[in-house]
Amino acid sequence: xxxxxxxNLSRQSRxxxxxxxxxxxxxxxxxxxxxxxxxxxxxxxxxxxxxxxSEAARETARLAMQNRRANxxxxxxDNLRRRTRDLSSADLNRTAFRYDCSxxxxxxxxxxxGQMDVVC
Numbered sequence: 001x002x003x004x005x006x007x008n009l010s011r012q013s014r015x016x017x018x019x020x021x022x023x024x025x026x027x028x029x030x031x032x033x034x035x036x037x038x039x040x041x042x043x044x045x046x047x048x049x050x051x052x053x054s055e056a057a058r059e060t061a062r063l064a065m066q067n068r069r070a071n072x073x074x075x076x077x078d079n080l081r082r083r084t085r086d087l088s089s090a091d092l093n094r095t096a097f098r099y100d101c102s103x104x105x106x107x108x109x110x111x112x113x114g115q116m117d118v119v120c
Contacts, residue, residue, distance in 0.1 A: 083107055 026034070046054065084107045092110065106113050 080107075 023031075049057070083104060092105075092108065095105070105111050
């Protein structure tokens with residue numbers, strides 16, 4: 001059975017590479033012209049919106065950002081709990097000789113890492 005296709009979340013998609021190459025090939029003058037066109041376009045868009053529409057758009061964007069931050073905070077807390085739980089049951093015998101940089105040993109309840117100012 002085929003695995004369902006996952007979305008390409010990296011920056012290596014064909015379209016992203018094409019846009020990056022196009023932007024990199026532009027001269028400084030062309031980039032400045034494009035920036036100015038975007039500025040004019042945004043100014044025209046802002047002028048066409050009423051005060052209520054712009055406030056509603058800002059409020060929608062604010063609520064969306066607040067929601068994303070809350071979700072990220074929840075994910076960070078879950079990840080921290082998972083790492084702490086995984087490390088609390090880890091065997092630390094001879095760990096210094098098989099150190100794994102992907103593990104955050106400071107989260108282990110039995111580990112106290114102090115300043116590293118003593119030279120052996």
